[in-house]
Amino acid sequence: MAGSLRAGIVGLPNAGKSTLFNALTAAGVPAEAYPFTTIDPNVGVVEVPDERLDRLFEILAPPRKVPAVVEFVDIAGLVAGAHKGEGLGNRFLAHIREVDALLHVVRCFEDVNVAHPSASIDPLRDVETIETELLLADLETVEKRLGRVERLARSGDRAAEREVEFLVRLKDRLGAGQPAAGVDCDELGAEVLRSLFLLTAKPALLVANVDEASLAGDCPGVAALVDSFGADRVLALCCKLEAELLSLEPGEREEYMTAVGLEAPGIRRLIRAAYQLLGLISFFTFNEKEVRAWTVPRGALAPQAAGVVHSDFERGFIRAETIGYADFTEAGSLKAAREHGLIRSEGREYVVEDGDILLFRTQT
Numbered sequence: 001m002a003g004s005l006r007a008g009i010v011g012l013p014n015a016g017k018s019t020l021f022n023a024l025t026a027a028g029v030p031a032e033a034y035p036f037t038t039i040d041p042n043v044g045v046v047e048v049p050d051e052r053l054d055r056l057f058e059i060l061a062p063p064r065k066v067p068a069v070v071e072f073v074d075i076a077g078l079v080a081g082a083h084k085g086e087g088l089g090n091r092f093l094a095h096i097r098e099v100d101a102l103l104h105v106v107r108c109f110e111d112v113n114v115a116h117p118s119a120s121i122d123p124l125r126d127v128e129t130i131e132t133e134l135l136l137a138d139l140e141t142v143e144k145r146l147g148r149v150e151r152l153a154r155s156g157d158r159a160a161e162r163e164v165e166f167l168v169r170l171k172d173r174l175g176a177g178q179p180a181a182g183v184d185c186d187e188l189g190a191e192v193l194r195s196l197f198l199l200t201a202k203p204a205l206l207v208a209n210v211d212e213a214s215l216a217g218d219c220p221g222v223a224a225l226v227d228s229f230g231a232d233r234v235l236a237l238c239c240k241l242e243a244e245l246l247s248l249e250p251g252e253r254e255e256y257m258t259a260v261g262l263e264a265p266g267i268r269r270l271i272r273a274a275y276q277l278l279g280l281i282s283f284f285t286f287n288e289k290e291v292r293a294w295t296v297p298r299g300a301l302a303p304q305a306a307g308v309v310h311s312d313f314e315r316g317f318i319r320a321e322t323i324g325y326a327d328f329t330e331a332g333s334l335k336a337a338r339e340h341g342l343i344r345s346e347g348r349e350y351v352v353e354d355g356d357i358l359l360f361r362t363q364t
Ligand SMILES: Nc1nc2c(ncn2[C@@H]2O[C@H](COP(=O)(O)OP(=O)(O)OP(=O)(O)O)[C@@H](O)[C@H]2O)c(=O)[nH]1
Pocket: 011, 012, 013, 014, 015, 016, 017, 018, 019, 020, 030, 031, 032, 033, 034, 035, 036, 037, 038, 075, 076, 077, 078, 109, 110, 111, 114, 209, 210, 211, 212, 238, 239, 240, 241
């Protein structure tokens, strides 16, 4: 889906991936207490909760509101050796090549009824197992490409020579246990990197799947993850509780959340954390039919935002009538905003701000 975020859920068998997926999408995918429940990837499309869109809908009152969406892909558990086809193997790594980000579910909960592939709870070890698999899968991808490009380079192809240089550097980096993300690259390198769809080039959010009881208090597993990876890369959730919340009526849900010390359902926190990690922002458009939220990378210019709405809009971009969310809601209506001169006319170089309301003027 153009302009929407795709996130792939990875982790060891029984870490709670399908449970999280169910909670996110309410899709009712089977989550069973044995490994490899999931054989085919499941894709769920989820609306991005955004109070600003709700407020704009109230003020502008068009017939419908259309939230931005995130696609989640649930895949089977990876085990050590997955890159070589162990477990359900390579096939599953292929399913996550085309996502924008990874949600890496890490088991922190204790439950004797749920088997752990290593028979003990050790979040850091588990993260390392998965990261190693992703690294090895990438290494294989790079080596395969290198073999092909080396042949071209030997026949005197200059571009191929430069690509070989980059691929060798990338291979050494992966071989040393460093992710592809952060590799130094020029324009050609960046192009090669994009075309390889490497798993370790994707930003990853660690979802610490904790016990219900650990939600309010401290969990040593979560503390260890935060220590190693930083607080903004770790989100503690109780996937099982999130799934259970869905079965409750809205009123009961609020009550239950208060009782366990949750301020917002996990999906809100998760999407917020993912937007933060990925540097994504939202902007809004409206017409007589709808008010709608869209997603762009932070730093996007107005024509790029126009292109998310309609690919022709990017080419034909002339100007964007622009008003910030705070200015608009303060004015309280479109008419008042116009009267107070709050609507600016922005050109091609305008950097879109989170919450902007944009009306594109285009050549058609
Ligand atoms: N106690 C407890 N059990 C959980 C939690 N999250 C998941 N489980 C249980 O763990 C088992 C495995 O969960 P799944 O969501 O199927 O795990 P998965 O990662 O999708 O597993 P595979 O698809 O086999 O790789 C199920 O019995 C879940 O009910 C949790 O937060 N607490």
